[in-house]
Amino acid sequence: MLKPFQQHIDSKLPFLKDKKLLIAISGGIDSVVLTHLLKLSHYNISLAHCNFNLREKESNLDEKFVKNLAQNLDINYYTISFETEKYAAQNKLSIQMAARELRYEWFEKIRQENNLDYILTAHHKDDVLETFLINFTRGTGLEGLTGIPETNGYVVRPLLNFTREEIEFFAKNNSIKWREDQSNTSTKYFRNKIRHKIIPILKxxxxxxxxxxxxxxxxxxxxxxxxxxxxxxxxxxxIITEEGTLKLKIEQIKELSNPKAYLFQLLKGYGFTEWNDISNLLNAQSGKQIQSKTHRVIKDRSYLLLTKLNCDTHNLNYKIDAKTNSFENSEFKLLFKNSKEHLPSNSSNSIVYIDKNLLNYPLNVRKWEKGDYFYPIGLGGKKKLSKFFKDEKMSILEKEKTWLLCTELNEIIWVIGKRLDNRFKITDKTTQTLKITHEKIN
Amino acid sequence: MLKPFQQHIDSKLPFLKDKKLLIAISGGIDSVVLTHLLKLSHYNISLAHCNFNLREKESNLDEKFVKNLAQNLDINYYTISFETEKYAAQNKLSIQMAARELRYEWFEKIRQENNLDYILTAHHKDDVLETFLINFTRGTGLEGLTGIPETNGYVVRPLLNFTREEIEFFAKNNSIKWREDQSNTSTKYFRNKIRHKIIPILKxxxxxxxxxxxxxxxxxxxxxxxxxxxxxxxxxxxIITEEGTLKLKIEQIKELSNPKAYLFQLLKGYGFTEWNDISNLLNAQSGKQIQSKTHRVIKDRSYLLLTKLNCDTHNLNYKIDAKTNSFENSEFKLLFKNSKEHLPSNSSNSIVYIDKNLLNYPLNVRKWEKGDYFYPIGLGGKKKLSKFFKDEKMSILEKEKTWLLCTELNEIIWVIGKRLDNRFKITDKTTQTLKITHEKIN
Structure with missing residues (x-):
């Protein structure tokens, strides 16, 4: 298969020529044959082998085998040893998925550190057929049936057009040695059943x-x-993109022939799995949201909002004592200054003047919670914060980004950047004024 | 499964209520169970059974079984006997396809003649799974994997949500008898392998x-x-639709991300199979065409034209003798009249005046052929007909629809409706004028 292989990469993957290629090699027949084929074709290759330490001696023998191969062929090689089981437990991943994450992350690191161009894997056509049938058996959609791309970013799979049979034939004919994969994970069991029981009948x-x-x-x-x-x-x-948030117009989604199908296509790739729930958001109350590990979709009046999950700031509570001149977190800054100005404080934006004598220190800076209320200046009465937000027509994201400045007793002094509380404003009786300035940090 | 069945048709197929239903029944377990389920649910049903005469005695015993079932349940029934093998041979179809055509045509006939509303078939979920795997094994596309619709025109499949296991369980529990299908076609062999060898492993x-x-x-x-x-x-x-022809704009198709994929979606359902060839038409010479059994696509300058295949008129050659007053085929009419008018004949449209003495009878009316030439009036020389068409910017369809009036010696007298030949025009020497009128028939 050397000639067909060379013809294939010449015509379909010409960009590999004269590039530095990193072959992901397990020591199994596929990656060993790929190594020989590329060496024989005079490509500039290095090898990268992961020891996942899942099979004790065998794992070490695999590593030794790759090392020898590299030395015999006079090729650069990189190896690494992973505590795969530990990583899987820590990250709540299957061994399979853990090994995958570790592997691709490390290959990419090696690639960047050594100025290599592409990572090559030895997936072949039988792998794709097996994966098709595995996905089908487990239940899937079109994405699960369309196979593996030959080129995906820096990862290239030059054997995708060749069958296991061709690879085995080449190995035998050229007296190539390889390591048999002794692993027996549940995925391997599944794959073997498909390979040995199903595919022969289909053939x-x-x-x-x-x-x-x-x-x-x-x-x-x-x-x-x-x-x-x-x-x-x-x-x-x-879709409207605003400060990293995707805003999807709900009414227009509802008019599509199959909103759920379209939501899947629009939002796949963000780790969601509960597509019925996401589809139900279209008719849900504002504020309802569905999270994946990395993202969330929130129903907000006329939009579905897609945002990254940030580190949760919800439970943070910053203390500020009477001597503090400035406070800063990742989102904003507050400057405190004793002032002689006695301005009437109906300013609702970035500067407020407060009667300092009315404050109980330390102050709290925190996010709002259900049940919060305050006495908005200018209203002359008590108001639930949720009602205030609603009347101000604030979006869910704006509400979430809102911080409160409170007294030690948790009375709201200032809905920061939005509205002062009536109880703490400057009056005729004020003797000491505190000027507070709010600055957003981008 | 009686209750789940009733719930299913109540909620998903409520339109069946109080309608006249025709059950397509082979005598096998699926259609017999469907009959019992609908009878027990008090639907208005009749039975239709086809005897395909493919298994001699067995076929007749099936027919007898259905007759008895209908009488026992007090249901109307219709049967018919087909010479399936003969029909298959005559129409160059597989036995399988022949039986299918005969069956659905007859069901529809029965439905119409007896004012019945729907034809019900007993396909169930296992059939769909088997069909998926059969199509996959043979090679297919998304269409081959999306299953059978529950409702398709007048045909409804109320068991599509139920498994073979449920159907067998119901038959056993209710002591229902049925006929085992003894046939052993190649399709059946294929299906049996999938059913008995593949699916159990997947389960x-x-x-x-x-x-x-x-x-x-x-x-x-x-x-x-x-x-x-x-x-x-x-x-x-x-797409522009003109007189039954679909015109597809070539330039716009070429700009699509994958013209071939789009051509498949646009032109599927017209019996084409050679999609590479159709895709190549985009860059082919004008006039190139691909045919299916019923349609053809023709490349014409800036359009692909999709038309129905008509009965071929290409080899027709009508003879017209000197006494003929009128000639008519399915497309047009010619009226011949001796005339005293001596008009100069540069008329290119529906009426021409010709010097009758120059004609050799019988005249021929025929389609144009490669190599044809004439002496277009007004040009003063000889011209290939193909060149004439090109200069006139005639589309391929216009060319194809063009007829010629010729002498016995096959000299072109008139490109009918387009241009007279210079040789036969009226001159000073003309003593007998023939007026010919052309009328299109729609």
């Missing part, structure tokens, strides 16, 4: 199975491409 | 296979829906 039924599968993959990818085009049209019409 | 790997498959089907159908939306947007922009 009995269609001796051209691999070619037929190629056609199927092409067709499915073309379908996905049309979907991507439609979603791209749609994004222009219904 | 070992995922005990919830049927539910997972449900999800997969829903997801794939949603993907198809988005594609349909995009194609519908596109049709508005790039």
């Amino acid at each position: 009995e039924l269609n001796s051209n199975l691999m070619d037929s599968f190629d056609n199927t993959l092409t067709n499915l990818n073309e379908s996905q491409q049309i979907i991507n085009d439609k979603i791209s049209d749609l994004k222009d019409k219904i | 070992e790997l995922n005990s919830n296979l049927m539910d997972s498959f449900d999800n997969t089907l829903t997801n794939l159908n949603e993907s198809q829906q988005i594609i349909n939306d995009k194609i519908s947007d596109l049709k508005d922009k790039i």
Whole structure:
């Protein structure tokens, strides 16, 4: 297969020529054959091997094997040892997923540190067929059936067009040695059943199975491409981007032929899994939200808002004593200054004047909570903060970003940057004025 | 399963209530159980059974079984006997496809003749799963994986949400008898392998296979829906309909992300299979065309033209003798009249005046052929007909619809409706004028 391989990369992956390539190598037949093929084709290659320490001696023998191979072929190599089980437990991941994360993160690190260009993996056509059938068996959608891309960012898979049979034939014919994979994870069990029990019967039924599968993959990818085009049209019409937040117009989503299907396409890739719940947001009360590990979607009046999950500031409570001149967190700054100005304090924005003698120190700076109330200046009475927000037509994100300045007794002094409390304003009786200035930090 | 069945049709197929239903019944377990379920639910049903005469005695015993069932349950029934093998041979169809055509045509005939409302078939969820895997094994696209619709025109499949297991359980529990299907077509062989060898292993790997498959089907159908939306947007922009011809704007198709994928979506359903060839038409010479059994796509300058295949008029050659007053075919009419008018004949449209003495009878009326030439009036020389068409900027369809009036010696007298030949025009020497009038027939 050397010639077909060379023809393939020449015509389909010409950008690999004269580049520095890092081969992800386990020591198994696929990655070892890929190494030989590229070496024989005079590519500039290095090897990267991960020891996941999942099979004690065997893992170490794999590592030794790769080291020897690199030395025999006179190639640079990198190895690393991972405590995979520990990492999996810490991050609540399957061993499979843990190994995957560790592996790709490290390959990318090696690539960057050593100014390499591409990471090459040895996935082949049988892998894609097996993955198709595994995903199908578990339940999936079009994404789960469209296979693995040959090029994805810095990762390239030059064997994707070749079958396991071709790879084995090449290894045998060239007396190439490799390490048998002894692992027996549940994924491996699944894959082996598909490989040894299912696919042989399918090949009995269609001796051209691999070619037929190629056609199927092409067709499915073309379908996905049309979907991507439609979603791209749609994004222009219904999404507004504002300060890192995507705002999706609810009314326009509801008018689509199948809002749930479109929401899936618009919001896939952010880690969500509960698509029914997300679809239900369209008709939910404002404030309702669905979270993934990294993002959340919030229903807000006429928009669904997609934002990154930040480190939660909700439970933070900063103390400020009487001598403090300035306070700063990641979002804003407060400057405190004793003032001789006796200005009437109906300023609702970035500067307020307060009767310092009425304050109980230390002050608190915190986010708002359900049940909070205050006496908005200018109103002449008590008001729930939630009602205040509503009357001010503040969006959920604005509410969330709102901080409160409170007394030690948790009375609200200032809805920071929005409205002063009537109880703490300057009056005729004021003898000591505190001027507070609010500055946003971007 | 009687209650779940009743709940399902009440909620999902409420339009069946009080309607006249025709059950397509083979005598096998699925259609027999469907009959019992609908009878027990007091629906207004009749039975329709086809005897395909493919298994001699067995076929007749099936028919007898259905007859007895209908009588026992006191239901109307219709039967018919087909010479399936003969029909298949005559129409160059597989036995499978022949039986399918015969069956659905007859069901629809019965439905119309007896004022029935719907045709019900007993397809169930396992059928859909098997069909998915059969199509996948043979190679397919999204269309081949999205299953069978529960309602399609007059055809309704009320068991589509139920599994073979549920149906078998119901039959056993209610001591229902049925006929085992003894047929052993190649399709059946294929299906049996999938049913007995593949699916049991998939169920070992995922005990919830049927539910997972449900999800997969829903997801794939949603993907198809988005594609349909995009194609519908596109049709508005790039297709013009003119006299039964669809004209697709070539330049705009070329600008799409994947012209071939879009051409497939735009032109599927017209019987084409050679999608690469159709895609190549975009850059082909004008006149190139691809045919299916019923349609063809023609490249014409800036359009792809989709038309129905008509009966071929290309080899027709009508003879017209000197005494003929009028000639008519399915497309146009010619009226011949001796005239005393001596008008100069540069008329290029529906009436011409000709020097009758110059004609050799019988005249020929025929389509144009490669190599044809004439002496266009007003030009003063000889011109290839193909060149004439080109200079006149005639579309391929216009060219194809063009007829010629010729002498016995096959000299062109008139490119009918377009241009007279210089050789046959009226001159000073003309003593007998023939007036010919051309009328299109719509």
